[in-house]
Amino acid sequence: MDGQRAVITGGKAFTFGHLHPLDLLHIAWTSKGLRKIVMSRSSATIWRRSLSTVEKLPDCLVGMNEPQYARLMFDEICHFCDAGNAKHVIFLARLRCCKACGLEKFESLSGLPEDVARPVFSITPYTRIDWARGYMGGVKYYYIKEMHRLQAEYCRIRHPTLKSAWVSMKEQDFRAMEKFNANFWSPKEGSVGS
16 A cells, blocks of 8 residues: 555656546546555545636635546536436535436425425525426426425424524525526536536
8 A cells, every 4th residue: 555655655646636527537447556645635635726726717616525526527527326417416416317317306386295395495406407498497406305305304303493504504505505506617628607
């Protein structure tokens, strides 16, 4: 292991930091040995340097480490089925999704369970991608699995004051993600835009 660490701490660490984040991901995926090195916590500086080489890329999202963020932004593999055609990034859910999984995992308001608490709707990740037509529309399509998880968490909290504090905290995090989503970054253009 010491020999492997020497590789990463020497001149190659400097070189790795100048690679595009997707190239760094690909290196991590080539072998278990390289994965162990490149994905270790001690390589966070390399990832930050690599991400900083991409023009106008927004800062890493809260709740994600640098390799997770690089995968979200640059790798076109679906979060659910590993298909290589996941063109759509749903920043609010912090995932990338292909059309087939989008049709299965996201529902419009009319297809949602009726017993979901109103505050849970306000913090459930959604997209406006009309999966059937393949373009952005005005209808919100909610991430069902996350809605159920949030609903269960919401129902576990019995005390009204704690429940209110939980909702406020989740809403604050969600609004920050909505702001990021509104100013999404396009890897094709290398810029921030709407």
